[in-house]
Structures are given as C-alpha cells and as structure tokens.
Amino acid sequence: MKVLGRFLIFMGKLVTNREAFNVYFRRFFDECMKIGIDSLFIVVVVSFFIGAVTAVQTAYNLVSPLIPLYVISTIVRDMSILELAPTFTAIVFAVKVGSNIAGEIGTMRITEQIDALEIMGINAASYLALPKILAGFFMYPLLVILAATISIYGGFLAGTLGGHLTEQDYIYGIRIDFIEFNVVFALIKSYVFGFLITAISSFKGFYTKGGALEVGKASTSAVTSSCIAVLIADFLLAQLLV
Numbered sequence: 001m002k003v004l005g006r007f008l009i010f011m012g013k014l015v016t017n018r019e020a021f022n023v024y025f026r027r028f029f030d031e032c033m034k035i036g037i038d039s040l041f042i043v044v045v046v047s048f049f050i051g052a053v054t055a056v057q058t059a060y061n062l063v064s065p066l067i068p069l070y071v072i073s074t075i076v077r078d079m080s081i082l083e084l085a086p087t088f089t090a091i092v093f094a095v096k097v098g099s100n101i102a103g104e105i106g107t108m109r110i111t112e113q114i115d116a117l118e119i120m121g122i123n124a125a126s127y128l129a130l131p132k133i134l135a136g137f138f139m140y141p142l143l144v145i146l147a148a149t150i151s152i153y154g155g156f157l158a159g160t161l162g163g164h165l166t167e168q169d170y171i172y173g174i175r176i177d178f179i180e181f182n183v184v185f186a187l188i189k190s191y192v193f194g195f196l197i198t199a200i201s202s203f204k205g206f207y208t209k210g211g212a213l214e215v216g217k218a219s220t221s222a223v224t225s226s227c228i229a230v231l232i233a234d235f236l237l238a239q240l241l242v
Helices: 002-015 021-035 037-061 071-110 113-119 124-161 167-175 181-206 212-241
Strands: none
Touching: 002 124, 002 181, 021 037, 021 124, 037 071, 037 124, 071 113, 071 124, 071 167, 071 181, 071 212, 113 124, 124 167, 124 181, 181 212
C-alpha cells in the first residue's frame, strides 16, 4: 500500500504545477520517436513469428476431418486481435521501452540532474515523465494495430506456404463471423497497457536511490512490475468487457 500511495502521489505531481504546454510539445514528439518508431523492428519480428507459430500449431492440432481448414485463420485472427497483439506486445514493450525509461530517469536521479531541475523551480516529475507517458499512451495502440496485422499476415504465410490450407480458405476464415467489438476491446487494452508500462517505469526510475547498481535494479523492477500490472489489467478488462 505504501508503494501504491507513492505512485498515486507521483501521478498527482504530473498534472500539478506543470510547465507551459509548449515546453512539452517538442519533448512529446521526441518521445514518440524513441518509444514508438524505435520499437517497430522488434514488434514486427515478434508479431510475425507469433502469428506463424499460432497458424502452424493450430493446423497441427486440427486432426478431425469434420473441422474446416478455414478455422485455422479464424483462430489466428481472434488470438492476434484479442490477446497476442495487445498483451504479448506489452511484454516486449515493457522490456524494450520500460527498462529504457527507468534507466534513463534513474541515471538522471543518481547524477543529481533531477535535483538541479527542482532547484531551478521545474517540476521534474512532470517535465521528465509526462511526455513519456503521453507518448506511450499515444504510440502503443498504433504498435498494437501493426502487431495484429503482421501477426495475421505471418499466419497467412506460414499456413499457405506450409501447405496447411489454401489462400482462399485463409482469407475466408479471416472474414467469417468477425466481431467488430474485438478491435475496440484490443484498443482499450492497448491504451491501458501503454499507460501502465510508461507510468510504472517512470515511477521506478524517478525514485531510484544509490548508484549505478541501483539503476539496473530499478530497470529490472520496472519490467517486472509492468508485466505484472499488464497481466492483472488484462484479466480485469476481460472480466469487465467480455
């Protein structure tokens, strides 16, 4: 509870006594590049092979001749949109971005750069963390949309090139019984996950104490806490929205 209280106080600092809007404007776009664009490669690679593996494993387990082959692509579609894209990408995002955020802010803390900002009258928590959190909130849903698309395409290549089903069957399976709300559900997840990962990582980095060893511990703690928070939020959202 003590940690939760400190986290809520930290979140309150982000919106109280903050700097003028134009101060955050350029920093926001810089963080969008670092958080979003720099994560494209790892998201594309992971999503492609997740979709491919899902298609191959599904085809391997469809042993009944009564089950049509297009079910493979239907499963890949629903798994990618509902779970693999938002949640699996969140784990990768926490490792890639969360550790970087915690390490960057933690290094500024132990080198007394944050103290210098506060001496100059700048709200260091808001100045450093708010652009990162807003960038994560804005960019992560875009990464999830890309991840879902690449995952479905990876399943298409693995399924058709592996001879498990035809192109027509795969496309038919993607289109049949499509529930539009699944996309909305995935986007709701992505906004929540993007906020949790960047906020928790910023919090862990901001309250780092000690030296270089503690910065590494803060980065590890940020990844661990973010992953746990994402999984808990995933369960709660599934209970509330499904």
